[in-house]
Amino acid sequence: EVQLVESGGGLVKPGGSLRLSCAASGFTFSSFSMNWVRQAPGKGLEWVSSISGGSGYIYYADSVKGRFTISRDNAKNSLYLQMNSLRAEDTAVYYCARVLDTAVITWGQGTLVTVSS
Amino acid sequence: QSALTQPASVSGSPGQSITISCTGTSSDVGGYNYVSWYQQHPGKAPKLMIYEVSNRPSGISNRFSGSKSGNTASLTISGLQAEDEADYYCSSYTSSSTWVFGGGTKLTVL
Numbered sequence: 001e002v003q004l005v006e007s008g009g010g011l012v013k014p015g016g017s018l019r020l021s022c023a024a025s026g027f028t029f030s031s032f033s034m035n036w037v038r039q040a041p042g043k044g045l046e047w048v049s050s051i052s053g054g055s056g057y058i059y060y061a062d063s064v065k066g067r068f069t070i071s072r073d074n075a076k077n078s079l080y081l082q083m084n085s086l087r088a089e090d091t092a093v094y095y096c097a098r099v100l101d102t103a104v105i106t107w108g109q110g111t112l113v114t115v116s117s
Numbered sequence: 118q119s120a121l122t123q124p125a126s127v128s129g130s131p132g133q134s135i136t137i138s139c140t141g142t143s144s145d146v147g148g149y150n151y152v153s154w155y156q157q158h159p160g161k162a163p164k165l166m167i168y169e170v171s172n173r174p175s176g177i178s179n180r181f182s183g184s185k186s187g188n189t190a191s192l193t194i195s196g197l198q199a200e201d202e203a204d205y206y207c208s209s210y211t212s213s214s215t216w217v218f219g220g221g222t223k224l225t226v227l
Contacts, residue, residue: 035216044120045155045163045206047216059215095162102151102210103168110162 002026002106004096009111016086016115022079022096022108030054030074033099036081038092039110046092049081050099064090086115121146121207121219128225134195137222139207140188145217147188151210154183154192157221158203166205167192194224202226 008020020036036048049070050059058070069082079096091114098106122140129135139146139154146152150170155163165174167183170190180201182193190209194201207219 037218044204044221045157045208045218047208047218050214050216057214059213061215101169102149103153103165104155104163104208105165105168105174107162107164 002098004098004106004108006094006096006108006111009094009113011114011116012086013117014087014115017082017084018086018113020081020083020094020096020111020113024077024079024096024098027098027106029072029077033057034070034072034079035097035099035104036070036079037095037097037104037107038090038113039095040089040092043092048094051079083113086113088115091115119217121209121217123205123207123219123222125220126223126225128227129194129197130227131197131199133197134193135197135224136194137192137205137207137224139190139192139209139219141190141209141217142188144213145209145211146185146190146207148212149210150185152183152185152190153208154181155206155208156201156203157206163206197226199226 003025005023067085071080093110095110096108097104154167157163170185171183
């Protein structure tokens, strides 16, 4: 069974840092691009970042560029999102997502990040 | 990276058909056949319903269909059922190799 399990969310003060992890199983992790997608409370989906299977192609939304870093460890079947200089507007559920071509075919259950003093 | 434009809400009665529009630009929706649609029930993760404008993943009912004309894509749900009540989001790959989502549409089954 294909599974994506996020972890690492929590409460952090503005300006702080947090590292999200996503453990993948049930598929050949290195063969798929992966995305992080977030959803602020009561709001819509927002694409955050993408990384190709071999980490050769990485892209970020303008709203997080320079503050967030996406990475992956194919040996550990894991995806990461390092989030620095966090702001209140980064408060959201962060989803790990498996990509096939140009669609998200598998979503994790999400991890909540709350940025508040 | 402006969000795609969707109506905030649509509604229909059981058995009826509804259509949700998704308007972008020539740099995203209009430029590529890379539009996908996702269904999200409250408190749940999104679920892929349509990919590459009009293709249904395995297991998705043929009551769901997608199309595109110019910069606007559409999702049509026919034979509305109570379990179709959910939020629906469109998404498009863009010319910048980024992704953009629509603001979401709340579907109410009357």
